[in-house]
Amino acid sequence: MQEKKVDSKPILLLGSGGLSYSIAVCLLHAGHDIHVCTPDAEAAKTAIALYLSEMSEEVPCSGQITFLQVLSSNIFYEGAMAITEEDADSKKRTVAMIENYLLPDAFIAINTESIGLDAVQAAAKHPERVIGLNWTEPAHTTRFLEIIKNSCTSSAVYQRVEALSMQWSKDAYTVENFGVRSRLLSALIREASYLVENGYASVEDIDRACRNDAGYYLPFAGNFRYMDLMGTYAYGMVMKDLNPDLSTETSLPGFFKAIVEEGALGIENGRGFYSYTQDEAAYWRNMFREYSYQIEKVIDKYPFNYKQNGTHS
Known part of the structure; x- marks a missing residue:
């Protein structure tokens, strides 16, 4: 440098x-x-x-x-x-x-x-x-x-x-005028928090569900492309039945609010949805940095716009 x-x-x-x-x-x-x-x-x-x-x-x-x-x-x-x-x-x-x-x-x-x-x-x-x-x-x-x-x-x-x-x-x-990334993520977090707050799943359950399902396909294809691959009509039918039951909460659920009010910053101070010792925090930081280089290579291998030989070439 x-x-x-x-x-x-x-x-x-x-x-x-x-x-x-x-x-x-x-x-x-x-x-x-x-x-x-x-x-x-x-x-x-x-x-x-x-x-x-x-x-x-x-x-x-x-x-x-x-x-x-x-x-x-x-x-x-x-x-x-x-x-x-x-x-x-x-x-x-x-x-x-x-x-x-x-x-x-x-x-x-x-x-x-x-x-x-x-x-x-x-x-x-x-x-x-x-x-x-x-x-x-x-x-x-x-x-x-x-x-x-x-x-x-x-x-x-x-x-x-x-x-x-x-x-x-x-x-x-x-x-x-408005970003969409945070809106998409917030919708997922709202539903995940609703499921945890109401006892349908634990934090660990939610993380496993996201990591082992969406975590596999999102580096390859976005949500709409994935629905095309798996069957667009079937996803439409699922959403038609499921949408009325999804959370419409406009405030943080109790367990999430308590975490925020306690000043939990996650890895930074060892308190969040999980607890971390200093060694554990260092481990997760190092692993995340290592992963970021590995997943970069995977994503570049399967470019979003393959007809143009990738969008970053």
Whole structure:
């Protein structure tokens, strides 16, 4: 990993934590020079160096990196990415701050899972250059990228981000104003939580059901393709009978609410749906990183759009 102190047109990345650090690695391997603005530069350096050390030497890292804790008024960026908490005011403040450090044709890409892009754009001087970009961790091994645009989004900004997504080795898709990934996941979590709360299944049962069924086919085909493979009509009949019985709860179930109120952060502090010692937490982190490289190779072997010889080639 090369550190670079001066760059005429780097990309700015604001954020902290594993997702932000893995995005940095993704950008470095795509050849971008980046400035990472984060409150804990040492943690960022350590994590990014670890990710880079685990990657194949066959994939050279040509980008250079600078770590910042405050932004300089002497540097203007060709693009900026921000990973923020899921709060509309926080996102709007971040966008307003970033705008002071951008070149005229620069883009601002910000994560937004449950908040409409129009709400994030509301306080921007140039809302047309603000676009939604949702990643998944680890960003440097996964193919996921959700691009969110709307009628306000500049076509030039959208086309540029779409082109960049291919440089980042992403199989990106585009949606209008709202992200869909979290909505799909939330629907599954709501039903799973309902089943646990009402004694139909345990947390372990739910995990086994998801891992050993959907976990097998989702790296090969999405839900709709899988229904085609297994029998579209049959799935339609099942959903017709099952839909009326699915959960429509609008609040967290009791057991989930208790976990949240206790401040359980999962692996980070050893408490979540499962409990973890420090050694167990380290084990799961290491295994997950190892798995992310293995599943990347499997997914690339069976590309989504096989008629075009893959979407990432």
